[in-house]
Amino acid sequence: MSQSKSTSRRTFLTQTAAATTCIAAASSRRLFAAANDRLNVAFIGVGGRGGVNLKTIAGDASVNVVALCDVNRKNLEKAAQNHPKARTYEDFRLLYDDTNDYDAVVVSTSEHTHAYATMPALKLGKHVYCEKPLTHNVYEARAITKAAADAGVVTQMGTQIHAGSNYHRVVELVQSGAIGKVREVHTWVGRAWGLQSPADAKANGDTVSVQQRPTEAMTPPDFLNWDLWLGPAQYRPFHEVYFPGPKWYRWWDFGNGTMSDLGSHWNDLAYWAMKFDAPKTIEAFGDDPHPEIAPASMSAVYHYDARGNLPAAKHFWYQGTHKPEIWKSKGIPQWNSGTLFVGDKGMLLSDYGKHLLLPEDEFKDFEPPTPFVPDSPGHHQQWIDACRGEGQTGSPFSYAGPLTEANHLGNVAFRVGRAIDWDAASMKVPHADADRFLRRIDPRDGWSLS
Template identity: 80%
Template sequence: MSNTCQSSRREFLSRAAAVTACVAATSPRRTFAAPSDRLNIAFIGVGGRGGSNLHTIASDTGVNVVALCDVNGKNLASAAERFRKARQYDDFRKLYETTNDIDAVVVSTSEHTHAHATMPALKAGKHVYCEKPLTHNVYEARAITKAAADAGVVTQMGTQIHAGSNYHRVVELIQTGAIGNVSEVHTWVGRAWGLQSPEAAKANGDIVSVQDRPTESMTPPDYLNWDLWLGPAQDRPYHEVYFPGPKWYRWWDFGNGTMSDLGSHWNDLAYWALKLDAPYRIEAFGDEPHPEIAPASMSATYRYAARGDMPAVNHHWYQGSHKPEIWKEKQIPQWGSGTLFVGDKGMLLSDYSKYLLLPEAEFVDFQAPEPFVPDSPGHHQQWLEAIRGQAETASPFSYAGPLTEANHLGNVAFRVGQAIDWDTQAMKATNVDAERFLRRMNPREGWSLT
């Protein structure tokens, strides 16, 4: 690496660390104000989750769909049937060649191209809604967080559960001391997408059970632009084990397995309620890491320092067959997925839609605090209202970026094979060389993030 490149990277890290050191950092927001009072929005990725985002956001009468983009011709044709006046693209890089009539962009591509579809919008000063996880790796999360702060636009990561009333009530209970000081949290999910035996894959409802990268090639479907789908990932022949989604989740080149898929939703609750920032130490447990495929089952422990009047806390993550000891010993209800907060005055168990204060007998007469987390009009609608200057988003990139970083660090520790001591300012592990897992080292030509 040249001295110039090293200098540029040091300068980038210094600037970026200043942004993410404070999750609640604020910046001036560009709100929408035009005679037509309509938002012109471009949609990148319009099938699956993207199709759902398109349907929900476009149902707002103040939204005008001006551009559609998808590498899947079937998805694009289907969306274009409804929005006949919208420009059509299969390459989002070409979409960004004409942005004068675009106010905002919705990104719903595969995980490995989230940052690449988001960064041009931020640089052009466009508001962005991006599906979870925000990025494919730690370096991208830091870069997107900084770019959003610089742009001063309205952003939202697609963690729809964040808008639900159950999460709101849990945050209120934890932050008002319902169970006292929390020094331990356990989050587990039953899903097990990743490396596992064919028998386990069938039992867990996995999509594929291959153990290594296929050596044979297959002809891509005629409606799929495989080269554009690969994006920044190194070229490889098409095979049905990668496409369609969610098959690609399990491959490191394209996703980060269960942690990346569900960590955005499940770790969000503890991150929000406990005002977490950057962990200083991360350790992961599981089978020997595979060079190509994320693990189906694993666990990780994040150690966070004290924050204001909140004590230091250890956050434990479990996926697949891994579960907390207290769960395995049946000392708590056997929920398939959940988050357990352990305080010095009790425990709180939550999933997406319900929560319990434990031991239940000790909380029979408990009076919940008056709600102080505002109700959400809906995760998508909140983003639209924020653009119009009528609200604030609940999961802006200033929050979602650091959350995404923390999630990725669990996988980084797993792939390194040892605990990592994390220096968030320098964006590096201080006790081991983890650089190759923090960023995509060799993106394909034409796919640089900068």
């Protein structure tokens, strides 16, 4: 790929990010200038992760819960008991068609409806907090990133660990050159949601080892609106292998397996610290791809061009039984999940809550740099504060969108079955039958992002 094309790709993403940050800050100051303003919030998805988001965000005294939405009536009724003044909905499309008395929206639905619940809010000029992964596919990620920039609102993807002090310190160490120039990063996770044998499923704590789409239909629970849960996905009869979560993670129609689930958290650290933009080439390795179910175990390698004064670098991803060679040879501590930065002056190993400079004896007298990544009041609180014009979010869609794209591209390379070159500006993969994996080709009638 030519240097000019690479530069154009980086310029495109940088300009998008800058536009979103500047406009969002201006918009939030305009809408919530007074410290005692109430932030009226609508919540779409209020069970599981959504229930946590509701409890945490509504716990701020400045937040007023005006609407609740869930396709699961149990979840909706429980949330309504705690917020009796809020309107309730099963279909978020009706919420958006109803009134306009909210300032912000929190989206915590299943992965395949994230974009469909988020896009209307952006078009209405509402601030948005959306759970990870931001979208179900590459096309949706780009569309949501652009819509957020056009709207000029405050956004945050739910990568809560991004606000943790450990990630902040690791970013500072990498970017200050503590281990020299970094040309190689390895990220691995022990979880293995996806296609696997019954024995492996049991060993991984996975309750489903089904190998094919069920042909028999089951009656949905009486509290579940199955048609609305399917959303844009083509209709299929209800079966217990899809619901409740996290069973749906493994099915391509609804999720993207471990990569999109945990990649949002674990690849975030490498993406942030290394200032990655759009990958140039992506390769993936594992068993033959299944047409319906994501892999439990796989690995991928992303090739990134030089970025400013940062050298070209490779980012390796491993899930399930796949691990870095240095891990398998016990050249580093046997952490179940982690990220290893390999520099020309040493290595840096990190997980969510701790990090380690290696070799340890060579860094025993090391003095860390003065902190320059500000501590966060908390991932949810950061979003609330930014909506009120106080500070910025750590994972706005201008950042989370390209990160989500990169994660999805690892799965695209896996499903294509060969290395792919990525032209980020045109959103094309030359010489590969990849378009069907970049977007949902045939969303059901009544479901559109336009």
